[in-house]
Amino acid sequence: MIRTIKLSDSDSQKVIDTALACLRRGGVVVFPSDTAYGLLADATNLQAVKTLTRFKDRPAGKPISVFVSDWKMLRELVKVDASQEATLRRLLPGPFTVILPSRRRVVSAIESQTGSLGVRLIRFPLINRLVKQYGQPLTATSANLSGSAPRYRIDTFVRRFPEKKQALIGLVVDAGPLPRRRPSTVIDLTGEKLQIIRQGDWQPASSKTYLSRSPGATKAIAKKLVDPFLARSSTGPVVFLVSGALGAGKTVFAQGVGEAVGVDNVVSPTFTVAYEYPVRHPLISRLIHFDLYHVRHHDELEHLGIKAALQPHHLLVFEWGEKGGDLLSVFQKQNSRLVYVEIQYVDGVTRKLSVSCRL
Amino acid sequence: MKILAIDTSADETASAVVEGRRILSNVLYSQIELHRPWGGIYPALAKRAHEQRIDAVVKKALDRGVGAGRSMTKQMGEIGAVAVTQGPGLAVALEVGIKTAKTLAQTYAKPVIAVNHLAGHLYSCFAQNRNGKPDFPLRFPYLGLIVSGGHTELVVMRDELKYEVVGQTRDDAAGEALDKAAKLMGLGYPGGPVIERLADSVGHQDQYRFPRPMLNARDLSFSFSGLKTAFYYFVKEMPASEKNRRLPHLLSSFQEAVFTVLIKKTQLALRRTKLTRLAVGGGVIANRHLRRYFRQLARQEGVELYFPYKSLTGDNAAMIGIAAGCLARHSRFVTDPAALDRVPRLAL
Known part of the structure; x- marks a missing residue:
């Protein structure tokens, strides 16, 4: 019987404490992450890594990336030169795995044969807190056997294994079903040129960063961003996925998008989940503004009328876009033009807007 | 004329029977219990729940409003018109109420009255009980303020039909701001009542003096997103233990900022x-x-003040029926009920 604890907001520190104790004993912990459920083990503990590879049936020589808690830990594990640093600053923290020359601080079995190591500095507070408090890098491999699909829910998954396998898992932290997102995009920075090893949901190639020092500036950035996409709306909808903490300025951004097509009365749709606006614009006929703040369960996304809204000449803005992980495939089927916008606090007035779109 | 009213603009499935300003029945199938585990309106559940409950809620409103133990046909015989909320609200939820109203109107050959949910909130202030109490007359014009989870609007009500919005929120509604502050502090939905309790417990002190957004602006617009940001920043770096210790004061100060x-x-x-x-x-x-603050204001400014009964503050169908009664007096019926469609961002 595997020990399982359920995650709820109120006792997250207790969950972390339990996981820490298990990791210190060299145990393997099934833990939610930014992509799927992950298998966490101390990347500096040979026994722990062995247990992990036994569970995964991982062929020898296939590297495993690690979670780090911050830039400091990242630099302790891998070598970063100035040009790599510039690239990293654009990508991290984010849904990427970055491969860099290892400083040989971790168990060699998880490094590549050429001595490089995949590191992940993600935006997922629970993992960040756990790694920080543990003080050592933790393995960041998904909770599946080698060659099978990643796991987005844990209850059925665990019970499926033979007891011998189950015995290798020290603890399962159950956070319920996770949004279905593709694995991280893996980027190799060890060569002359940046190389994408595995394509996840995000693509760094066309990303741009803007700084905004006022709501007015955020709106202006939004307006500028929208324009070039409007012409492409004749073949499919234009969809902005806007993420960021509470109060970062997601609604302000949506207001800018609205103003770009002549809608000047956009307000927060949090309470009603979505607002539609008829648009008088040569290229756009409708603006639909969603707020997924209250949506927790991906089943429910089907009933919001999203599919019906994904039509040519429609402009859509989603707040808390990352919760729409499941929607990505829906967007693609409707030939949507996707633009990701992440708004981060820099200080009280300044915001960093990271904009990327799939090519 | 008795009016059967339906409101499904957000998370309440509501139906009522009213005559003039008199409420003969007012039935809510509150979904709060259903929503709480997810911390807010849960849209698909709301739609499904509306669909599952609307018929029963309407039946109950008729039973209580025009008498139980009779056939629906007999009950509808006493009803002069069917009123329904057209917007603003969540499109998929509004659709359920409108579809039900259309079906009832067609089946029993009744006219349809389309009502703006916000007008309903204003008319909730003028509601009377079954016996017509309180019996003050309507004396336009009024200044109306709607302050809810989805809206913050100042409205001049010239007469029964003519409204003019003179101020509204540029971003978040006041109720939404309170909900989000509660959520930031790890409290459940709805956040308003919890904040009220905690603020009561510390005598409504304002230790932290959060910014009062738009207070110095000369227009009548509201904005609460800046306050939300200030609050987020203030509690972000605070250790959990300290946050818990200061919880009542933090939320009391937040509430004071919104109310001021x-x-x-x-x-x-x-x-x-x-x-x-x-x-x-x-x-x-x-x-x-x-309410105390508004009473103070009314005394200070020498104006008459009207509030709804507490039971009519949240979304309900009785207020929709009362607003519909005014429209009916001016024969404002929907000319082509089959074509009636929801307007999610309907303005007053």
Whole structure:
């Protein structure tokens, strides 16, 4: 019987404490992450890594990336030169795995044969807190056997294994079903040129960063961003996925998008989940503004009328876009033009807007 | 004329029978219990729940409003018109109410009245019980304030049909701001009542003096997103133990910031419009402390003040019926009910 604890907001520190104790004993912990459920083990503990590879049936020589808690830990594990640093600053923290020359601080079995190591500095507070408090890098491999699909829910998954396998898992932290997102995009920075090893949901190639020092500036950035996409709306909808903490300025951004097509009365749709606006614009006929703040369960996304809204000449803005992980495939089927916008606090007035779109 | 009213604009499935301003029945199938585990309106559940419950809720409204133990046909025989909320609200939820209203109207050959949900909140202030109490007459014009989870609007009500929005929120509604502050502190949904309790417990002190957004702006617009940001920043770096210890004071101060803006803007609107009657509706006015503030304001400005009964502060269908009664008096029926469609961002 595997020990399982359920995650709820109120006792997250207790969950972390339990996981820490298990990791210190060299145990393997099934833990939610930014992509799927992950298998966490101390990347500096040979026994722990062995247990992990036994569970995964991982062929020898296939590297495993690690979670780090911050830039400091990242630099302790891998070598970063100035040009790599510039690239990293654009990508991290984010849904990427970055491969860099290892400083040989971790168990060699998880490094590549050429001595490089995949590191992940993600935006997922629970993992960040756990790694920080543990003080050592933790393995960041998904909770599946080698060659099978990643796991987005844990209850059925665990019970499926033979007891011998189950015995290798020290603890399962159950956070319920996770949004279905593709694995991280893996980027190799060890060569002359940046190389994408595995394509996840995000693509760094066309990303741009803007700084905004006022709501007015955020709106202006939004307006500028929208324009070039409007012409492409004749073949499919234009969809902005806007993420960021509470109060970062997601609604302000949506207001800018609205103003770009002549809608000047956009307000927060949090309470009603979505607002539609008829648009008088040569290229756009409708603006639909969603707020997924209250949506927790991906089943429910089907009933919001999203599919019906994904039509040519429609402009859509989603707040808390990352919760729409499941929607990505829906967007693609409707030939949507996707633009990701992440708004981060820099200080009280300044915001960093990271904009990327799939090519 | 008795009106059967339906409201499914957000998370309440509601139906009522009213005659004039008299409420003969008012049935809510509150979905709050259903929503709480997810911390907010849960849209698909809301739609499904509306669909599952609407018929039963309407039947109950008729049973209580025109008498139980009779066939639906007999009950509908006493009804003069069917009123329904057209917007603003969640499109998929509004659709359920509109579809039901259309079907009823067609089956029993009744006219349809399309009502703006916000007008409903204003008319909730003028509701009477079954016996017609309180029996004050309507004396337009009024200054109306709607303050709820989805809306913060100042409205001049010239007469039964003519409204003019003189101020509204540029971003978040007041109730939404309170909900989000509660959520930031790890409290459940709805956040308003919890904040009220905690603020009561510390005597509504304002230790932290959060910013009062738009207070110095000369217009009547509201904005609460800046306050939300300030609050987020203030508690972000705070250790959990300290956050818990300071919880009542933090939320009391937050509530004071929101309420001060509501009161000051209303005061400005009263002075600008020179109106002498004030009606405040919407879920946030359930807060007793805010009611005290408005009473103070009314005394200070020498105006008459109207609130809804606490049971009519949240979304309900009785208020839709009362607003519909005014439209009916002016024969404002929907000319082509089959073509009636929801308008999610319907303005007053």
